[in-house]
Amino acid sequence: MSATVAMPSRLTLFWRSFAENRGAVFGLGLMVVLIVVAALADVLALHTPIEQFRDNFLTPPVWAAEGDWHFPLGTDDVGRDMLSRLIYGARLSLMIGFSVVAVALIIGTTLGLTAAFAGGVVDVFIMRMVDVILVFPSLLLAIVVVAILGPGMFNAMLAVAVVTLPGYIRLSRASALVELNRDYVTATRAAGASTLRLMFDTVLPNCMAPLIVHATLGFSTAILDAAALGFLGLGAQPPTPEWGTMLAGALQYYQRAWWVLAFPGFAILMTVLAFNLFGDGLRDALDPKLKR
Amino acid sequence: MLIVPTFIGVTLLSFTLIHLVPGDPIEARVGERGIAPERLAALRHEFGYDQPLWKQFVDYEVQVVHGDLGVSLVTRQTVWSEFLTLFPATIELAFCAIGFAVLIGIPLGVVAALRRGTPFDYGLMGASVTGASMPIFWWGLMMILVFSVGFGWTPVSGRVSDMYFVEPWSGFMLIDCWFSDDEGACRSTLSHLILPTIVLGTIPLANFARMTRSAMLEVLGEDYIRTARAKGLSGMRVTVVHALRNALIPVVTVIGLSVGGLLGGAILTETIFAWPGVGHWIIESIQRRDYPVLQGGTLLIAIIVIGVNLGVDMLYSVLNPRIRR
Numbered sequence: 093m094s095a096t097v098a099m100p101s102r103l104t105l106f107w108r109s110f111a112e113n114r115g116a117v118f119g120l121g122l123m124v125v126l127i128v129v130a131a132l133a134d135v136l137a138l139h140t141p142i143e144q145f146r147d148n149f150l151t152p153p154v155w156a157a158e159g160d161w162h163f164p165l166g167t168d169d170v171g172r173d174m175l176s177r178l179i180y181g182a183r184l185s186l187m188i189g190f191s192v193v194a195v196a197l198i199i200g201t202t203l204g205l206t207a208a209f210a211g212g213v214v215d216v217f218i219m220r221m222v223d224v225i226l227v228f229p230s231l232l233l234a235i236v237v238v239a240i241l242g243p244g245m246f247n248a249m250l251a252v253a254v255v256t257l258p259g260y261i262r263l264s265r266a267s268a269l270v271e272l273n274r275d276y277v278t279a280t281r282a283a284g285a286s287t288l289r290l291m292f293d294t295v296l297p298n299c300m301a302p303l304i305v306h307a308t309l310g311f312s313t314a315i316l317d318a319a320a321l322g323f324l325g326l327g328a329q330p331p332t333p334e335w336g337t338m339l340a341g342a343l344q345y346y347q348r349a350w351w352v353l354a355f356p357g358f359a360i361l362m363t364v365l366a367f368n369l370f371g372d373g374l375r376d377a378l379d380p381k382l383k384r
Numbered sequence: 385m386l387i388v389p390t391f392i393g394v395t396l397l398s399f400t401l402i403h404l405v406p407g408d409p410i411e412a413r414v415g416e417r418g419i420a421p422e423r424l425a426a427l428r429h430e431f432g433y434d435q436p437l438w439k440q441f442v443d444y445e446v447q448v449v450h451g452d453l454g455v456s457l458v459t460r461q462t463v464w465s466e467f468l469t470l471f472p473a474t475i476e477l478a479f480c481a482i483g484f485a486v487l488i489g490i491p492l493g494v495v496a497a498l499r500r501g502t503p504f505d506y507g508l509m510g511a512s513v514t515g516a517s518m519p520i521f522w523w524g525l526m527m528i529l530v531f532s533v534g535f536g537w538t539p540v541s542g543r544v545s546d547m548y549f550v551e552p553w554s555g556f557m558l559i560d561c562w563f564s565d566d567e568g569a570c571r572s573t574l575s576h577l578i579l580p581t582i583v584l585g586t587i588p589l590a591n592f593a594r595m596t597r598s599a600m601l602e603v604l605g606e607d608y609i610r611t612a613r614a615k616g617l618s619g620m621r622v623t624v625v626h627a628l629r630n631a632l633i634p635v636v637t638v639i640g641l642s643v644g645g646l647l648g649g650a651i652l653t654e655t656i657f658a659w660p661g662v663g664h665w666i667i668e669s670i671q672r673r674d675y676p677v678l679q680g681g682t683l684l685i686a687i688i689v690i691g692v693n694l695g696v697d698m699l700y701s702v703l704n705p706r707i708r709r
Binding site: 115220221223224225227228229230231232233235236237239240241242312316319320323324326336339343346347350353354356357358360361364365368369372 | 397401405533670682685
């Protein structure tokens, strides 16, 4: 490296403006913890998430009188270790969030760019479709889709992806329409670039900032809605250690054993909060216009 | 004018979804046990599932326009009449939740904006992002655990205690018990409303507080605020009359747009508190495989959202003369 004073790199600049927002840094910290826990689930968990200890039904957490160090956060009604289930649940939740966002981002952006580039009837058709989906409360539409496709984690993810599509379509279409009038797009077109190349290679990279922010915030929506579906019995099915499904399973006896209720919900809250804080910080850092 | 294509799109979507049910709704309802083929054919014919698809859609469209949403496969009552008896419970809950969120969220947002950068502001913004991230189905159960089971302050579920009979005159329990002159019934109704209201109102409350704060911050920087202060008006008058009135314009839009999310949240809230409303009804219809109810209920909620959005648009032009043409 040379000793001259260089301009700080773009990443450094980004980090400086991001780190101003303490909430966002906290969110990032939470996210890192979650990702590490999810990645090392096999090492960190004391037991497998579905192993039933028949002598330890509804054991309270360690700090309670009858707590047991084998089960730091207690056990559920069939003697499964809460902590291990929560750890594996983190893996599931992140996986759900990632898959839903990836599917919605890819399909939504493609549809949005198509609407912007094609214009005319195609544009009207796609945007009408978006309006129609937006009329339904997203959770209700997801519930209906799952009710029809049948309950299960895959269908729940699909349903949540469908109901979150409109945001990506609108955002990518709006930013693409702005870019389309720029000189560099005209120049590339004049140079003979194909429409596909124009869409994905020329215009898309310049529309990424709002999409990245929306996708980050989309993680929290996806995790929250998938957990709600799990809670209603329409998402992941027992004994899958999905947090929402765990809450549904706790319904019959949570009044006797608060820990089976408190921890999974708290895990959902913290995960959703992490992505919301991080997403807000990302928006402020990526889009200086919004900052005051 | 965009309402007509949106309406057709909404009915087309609700029609398509029901026809994605494997087999048809009758077969799905009958389940694996099966029934006599003649009975199956008769039922299919009765509900019109033996017609060609395009004809079914045209018939459905004509029916919907005439206000006919079909008949429940389970109770044989019309979907519309079932909806009418249950909807007041949902409106009552949604209304209380919005009122709770507005009455607490807006003042908190104003105070946070006035004390920008203080611990109060940071604390409130932290609380509001947490509130907006809340899994309300868990939040509701925790409230029950603490306030109903722990302290025994509020009842666990339902709209009113079984000990009271209130003549269902309007369907709105608060109004009905008021006219019944039964103090105990009123008290019971109120205590049943508290927790569901807080639970359903939490996310809107967080959003309104955040929105009010940022709208206020924007308005407080305007020249006319400085003018008003320079004229020597009291701080309170500047805040409420000059600043808040203008800041409320975007907030009203957010309140209107939150109705859709609120109806989604009502599904979870009503499920937790066994609140006999539309959300509870829709979830039950799924468990009973009562597809006409699922289809009709969903469509009615969508129509309500269209209506509310329209109302918000109109209200917006009343509040903001600049966009009037």
